Amino acid sequence: MENTSKQWLGLPLNLIWGYVAIAVFMTGDGFELAFLSHYITDLGFSPAQASFAFTLYGLAAALAAWISGVVAEIITPQKTMKIGFLFWCTFHVLFLTFGLGNANYPLILLFYGIRGFAYPLFLYSFIVVIVHNVKSDSVSSAVGWFWMVYSVGIGVAGSYIPSFTIPMIGELGTLWLALAFCLSGGVIAMVSLRKAKTPTHMQSLSTKEKLTELSRAVTLLYTNKNIMYSSFVRIINTLSLFGFAVIMPMMFVDDLGFTTSEWLQVWAAFFFTTLFSNVFWGIMGEKMGWMKVVRWFGCIGMAVSSLSFYYIPQYFGHNFYMALVPAILLGTFVAAFVPMSAVFPALEPKHKGAAISVYNLSAGLSNFLAPAIASILLPYFSTIGVVIAYTVLYLAAFIFTYMIKVEQPGFENEFIAEEEVTTA
Structure with a gap:
C-alpha cells in the first residue's frame, strides 16, 4: 500500500518534500561550484593548488557516491542522509573558519576534502528512498524528477543566487549563506521522510555478506x-x-x-x-x-x-x-x-x-x-x-x-x- 501514492507527471506526491529538501540542500552545496577556485587563487594560491583542492574533494565524493547506496540499504537511507547532512554542516564551518578564513592551505584540503564525502551520502541516499516508496514501473520518472531538482539546486539557483549576493556580501559571506540553505534542506528531509518506507532486507546479513555486496x-x-x-x-x-x-x-x-x-x-x-x-x-x-x-x-x-x-x-x-x-x-x-x-x-x-x-x-x-x-x-x-x-x-x-x-x-x-x- 505504501507504494501506491498519487503522482503528478511522474512526481510522487508522497515524497514531494524530500524533493524540495534535495533542491534546497544542493542549492547551498552548489554556491561555490563556479567561483571557489577563483577565490582560492585570490587568497594567494596557484591555479594548480586550487585545482588540487577540487581533486581531493572529488576523490572523497567518489568514495561516498560508491558506498552510499549500500550503506543506505544497511542502516536505512534516513540515517545515511542525516550523517551526510551533519558532516556537511560541521566541516563547512571548519572549512570557512580555519581553512579559507586563515588562508591555511593544509586545512583547506583537510576540511574541504572531508566535506566532499558528505553530500553524496545525503544526495544519493534519497534515490534509495525513491526506490522503496514508488511503484517499480514509476521509478524511472521519479528518478528523472530527482535529477531535475538536483540541477535546479546545484546549477540554476546555486549559480544565480551567488551572482547577486557576491556584490553585496562577498565570496566568504556567500559561502556562509550556503550553510543556511544546507541546514534548511537537511531539516526538511529529516522531518518529511520520517515515515517513509525503509529497506530491511540487508539488515539481517552478516558483516562479511555486507562487505561482499559492497565490493x-x-x-x-x-x-x-x-x-x-x-x-x-x-x-x-x-x-x-x-x-x-x-x-x-x-x-x-x-x-x-x-x-x-x-x-x-x-x-x-x-x-x-x-x-x-x-x-x-x-x-x-x-x-x-x-x-x-x-x-x-x-x-x-x-x-x-x-x-x-x-x-x-x-x-x-x-x-x-x-x-x-x-x-x-x-x-x-x-x-x-x-x-x-x-x-x-x-x-x-x-x-x-x-x-x-x-x-x-x-x-x-x-x-x-x-x-x-x-x-x-x-x-x-x-x-x-x-x-x-x-x-x-x-x-x-x-x-x-x-x-x-x-x-x-x-x-x-x-x-x-x-x-x-x-x-x-
Missing part, C-alpha cells in the same frame, strides 16, 4: 567488460562540467574581463539548459537507441561544445551574450549521456544495485578526474591544454561506445545481429 561494485568492473567500458564512458561524461567550473572562472574573470557575477550567470545558463535537455535526450534514447544518442550527441556533441567554450569567448572577448552560446551548447549535449543510467542495470540484470553503484562510482570519479587533469596540465599548457585533453577523451569515449554491447528493449533484433557478427 561487488568494484568486481563488476573486471567480471563484466561491458560494465567496464560503460564506466569509462560515464567518467568522461561530465569532465567538462566539473573541469570547467574550476578553470573557466580564471579565464573569464582574469583574462577576458567578465565580472564574477557575469561568469556565474553564464554558468547558470548551462545548468538551466540541462533542465530541458535531460528530459529530451531521455526520450530520444528510447526512440533512437541508447548508444546512438550517447555516441553521436553525447561524445561528439561534447567534444565540439568543449572547444567552443574556449574559442568563442576568446574570439569575441568580453561579450556576455556570445558567452551564452557555448554554455547552452554544453548544457544541451552533456545530457545526451542520460541513457547511460539505463545501460548499467541492463548490462547486469541480476545485480542491478551493484551496477547502479558502479554508475555512481563512475560519476564520482568524473568529479575527481576533471580537476585532477586540470591541476596536472595547467602549469604546462594553460587553459587550452586542459580543454584539448577533455576533447580528446570525448573522442576516445566515442570509440568505446562501439565496444559496449547492450540489449535495449525494442532493439533486441539489432543487438542479436551485432552479437552474431561478433561471434562469427
Whole structure:
C-alpha cells in the first residue's frame, strides 16, 4: 500500500518534500561550484593548488557516491542522509573558519576534502528512498524528477543566487549563506521522510555478506567488460562540467574581463539548459537507441561544445551574450549521456544495485578526474591544454561506445545481429 501514492507527471506526491529538501540542500552545496577556485587563487594560491583542492574533494565524493547506496540499504537511507547532512554542516564551518578564513592551505584540503564525502551520502541516499516508496514501473520518472531538482539546486539557483549576493556580501559571506540553505534542506528531509518506507532486507546479513555486496561494485568492473567500458564512458561524461567550473572562472574573470557575477550567470545558463535537455535526450534514447544518442550527441556533441567554450569567448572577448552560446551548447549535449543510467542495470540484470553503484562510482570519479587533469596540465599548457585533453577523451569515449554491447528493449533484433557478427 505504501507504494501506491498519487503522482503528478511522474512526481510522487508522497515524497514531494524530500524533493524540495534535495533542491534546497544542493542549492547551498552548489554556491561555490563556479567561483571557489577563483577565490582560492585570490587568497594567494596557484591555479594548480586550487585545482588540487577540487581533486581531493572529488576523490572523497567518489568514495561516498560508491558506498552510499549500500550503506543506505544497511542502516536505512534516513540515517545515511542525516550523517551526510551533519558532516556537511560541521566541516563547512571548519572549512570557512580555519581553512579559507586563515588562508591555511593544509586545512583547506583537510576540511574541504572531508566535506566532499558528505553530500553524496545525503544526495544519493534519497534515490534509495525513491526506490522503496514508488511503484517499480514509476521509478524511472521519479528518478528523472530527482535529477531535475538536483540541477535546479546545484546549477540554476546555486549559480544565480551567488551572482547577486557576491556584490553585496562577498565570496566568504556567500559561502556562509550556503550553510543556511544546507541546514534548511537537511531539516526538511529529516522531518518529511520520517515515515517513509525503509529497506530491511540487508539488515539481517552478516558483516562479511555486507562487505561482499559492497565490493561487488568494484568486481563488476573486471567480471563484466561491458560494465567496464560503460564506466569509462560515464567518467568522461561530465569532465567538462566539473573541469570547467574550476578553470573557466580564471579565464573569464582574469583574462577576458567578465565580472564574477557575469561568469556565474553564464554558468547558470548551462545548468538551466540541462533542465530541458535531460528530459529530451531521455526520450530520444528510447526512440533512437541508447548508444546512438550517447555516441553521436553525447561524445561528439561534447567534444565540439568543449572547444567552443574556449574559442568563442576568446574570439569575441568580453561579450556576455556570445558567452551564452557555448554554455547552452554544453548544457544541451552533456545530457545526451542520460541513457547511460539505463545501460548499467541492463548490462547486469541480476545485480542491478551493484551496477547502479558502479554508475555512481563512475560519476564520482568524473568529479575527481576533471580537476585532477586540470591541476596536472595547467602549469604546462594553460587553459587550452586542459580543454584539448577533455576533447580528446570525448573522442576516445566515442570509440568505446562501439565496444559496449547492450540489449535495449525494442532493439533486441539489432543487438542479436551485432552479437552474431561478433561471434562469427
